Amino acid sequence: MANAAVQPASQANEAQLSVLVCGNGRMGALVAQLVADAPDLVLAGQVGIEDVETLDAAAAPVADVVIDFTHPAMLPHLAAQLRAHPAALLSGTTGLGADEQALLDELAQDMPVCHAANYSLGVAALRAVVAQAARLLPGWDVEIVETHHNQKADAPSGTAKALVACVDPEAERPLVYGREGFVGARTQREIGVHAVRGGTVAGTHEVHFFGPDEELVLTHRATSRAIFANGAVTVARRLAACEPGRHELDDLL
Numbered sequence: 001m002a003n004a005a006v007q008p009a010s011q012a013n014e015a016q017l018s019v020l021v022c023g024n025g026r027m028g029a030l031v032a033q034l035v036a037d038a039p040d041l042v043l044a045g046q047v048g049i050e051d052v053e054t055l056d057a058a059a060a061p062v063a064d065v066v067i068d069f070t071h072p073a074m075l076p077h078l079a080a081q082l083r084a085h086p087a088a089l090l091s092g093t094t095g096l097g098a099d100e101q102a103l104l105d106e107l108a109q110d111m112p113v114c115h116a117a118n119y120s121l122g123v124a125a126l127r128a129v130v131a132q133a134a135r136l137l138p139g140w141d142v143e144i145v146e147t148h149h150n151q152k153a154d155a156p157s158g159t160a161k162a163l164v165a166c167v168d169p170e171a172e173r174p175l176v177y178g179r180e181g182f183v184g185a186r187t188q189r190e191i192g193v194h195a196v197r198g199g200t201v202a203g204t205h206e207v208h209f210f211g212p213d214e215e216l217v218l219t220h221r222a223t224s225r226a227i228f229a230n231g232a233v234t235v236a237r238r239l240a241a242c243e244p245g246r247h248e249l250d251d252l253l
Contacts (some may be wrong), residue, residue: 015040016039016040016041016042017040017041017042017064017065017236017237017240018041018042018043018044018062018063018064018065019035019041019042019043019044019063019064019065019066019067019236020044020045020046020047020061020062020063020065020066020067020087021035021043021045021046021047021066021067021069022046022047022048022066022067022068022069022070022074022078023046023048023049023067023068023069023070024046024047024048024049024050024051025048025069025070026225027069027092027225027228027229028046028048028069028070030225030226030228030229031067031069031229031232031233032046034229034230034233035067035233038233040237041233041237044061044062044063045060045061045063047061048070049070049071049073049074052073052074052077055077055078055080055081056077056080056081060081060085062085062087063085063087064087064088064240065087065088065089065090065236065237065239065240066078066082066087066088066089066090067090067092067232067233067236068089068090068091068092068093069092069093069232070093071093071095072093072095072096072097072100074093075091075093075096075100075103075104076103079103079106079107082107082111083107083110086110086111087111088111088112088113088236088239088240088242089104089107089111089112089113089114089239090113090114090115090232090235090236090239091104091113091114091115091116092115092116092117092118092119092228092232093115094117094154094157094158095153095154095158096115101115104246105246108244108245108246109244110244111244112239112240112242112243112244112245112247113245113246113247114235114239114246114247114248114249114252115246116158116162116235116249117157117158117159117161117162118158118159118162118203118228119228119229119231119232119234119235119249120220120222120227120228120231121227121231121253122220122222122227123159123205123220124249124250124253126163126205126207126218126220127162127163127166127250128166128250129218130163130166130167130207130218131166131167131169133207133209133216133218134166134167134168134209137209137211137216139188139211140209140210140211140216141186141188141208141209141210141211142167142191142192142207142208142209142210143191143192143193143194143207143208143210144156144160144163144164144167144191144192144193144194144205144206144207144208145194145196145205145206145208146159146160146193146194146195146196146203146204146205146206147195147196147197147198147201147203147204147205148195148196148197148201148202148203148204149197149198149199149200149201149202150197150198150199150200152197155195155197156177156193156194156195157195157203157205159203159205160193160195160205163205163207164191164193167191167207168191173189173190173191174187174189174190174191175190175191175192175193176190176191176192176193177192177193177194177195178192178193178194178195179192202222202223202224202225203220203221203222204219204220204221204222205219205220206218206219207219235249235252235253238252239252
């Protein structure tokens, strides 16, 4: 892949949105290339966690939209930049804790913010179907299995957590992360969550509903990270036109 050209925001056509991409990994590279190739967007800069000090400098890139696919440790530096130069923030960073979510809420008071673990249109449809199946199949056992490449750092995936929320929106049911040893019979209300790692798998998510003498399996399989990058760029365009606040992916799609 050719290096994405960076154009200063001041040189962008008025019809273009300037975009700062946070992330130098595979997702960051895909997003940056999509932005550079889009006639309605201009790449204002690209910053990774390894050169986060760039965001702390006075000459940090300024943009209309920030797309972040990095690491939770990046967010405080990015937040400081956004306080000085507000922009729409689209975050695809997984593994965010309560402190990071609170920081996103704080930023959303002054700018539009969207955080989602997965920007695939198919996964958005999967979440809707899983929620409907959970309503239609009360009392059925539910197990969620996610499979990713061997370089993924967090487990379970953010998408798996989002699927758990579709099954149990009130977070009332106990979660079991894998099983080992003499664990006894499965309780009726527990939700099993299992992470599999290997090879170069872009992402597979399966939700199993087990009833008496039958099983329903809902599956989404990503064959390329490009679907996440394409979705993120599409949503970023829409987010830029929104008012300040936390915006849900489903509404933007």
